[in-house]
Amino acid sequence: MTENRRFTVIDDGRATELDEAEGTAHAKRAETSGRPVAVDRDERAAYLGVSAAERAKALASLEAPDFRLPDLDGRRHSLSQHRGKKILLVAYASW
DSSP, X not given: OOXXXXXXEEETTEEEEEEHHHHHHHHHHHHHTTOOEEEETTTXXXXXXXXXXXXXXXXXXOOOOOOEEEOTTSOEEEGGGGXXXXXXXXXXXXX
16 A cells, blocks of 8 residues: 655645645745745655745835834934834944
8 A cells, every 4th residue: 555645835834734746746836936945855845935026015015113212302203203204213232
């Protein structure tokens, strides 16, 4: 009797068990579509990453959380006061 070899595909944080041929084919399709793929054939596992276009789209939509800081003259400024403007924030630590 032939052993049914399983293959684990991790995609979007979810692990799915497939037969080995289907799992490797799924990983190849993901790679062909431009997604980064890491395959370990000895462990029969593949990790499918997010495409560069999807990562860029997610980063473009991120907004920094609002916070308030004083300037050198002690006047308080919040990030939300400057929404839509380019701001240079200089931070340092003494340790």
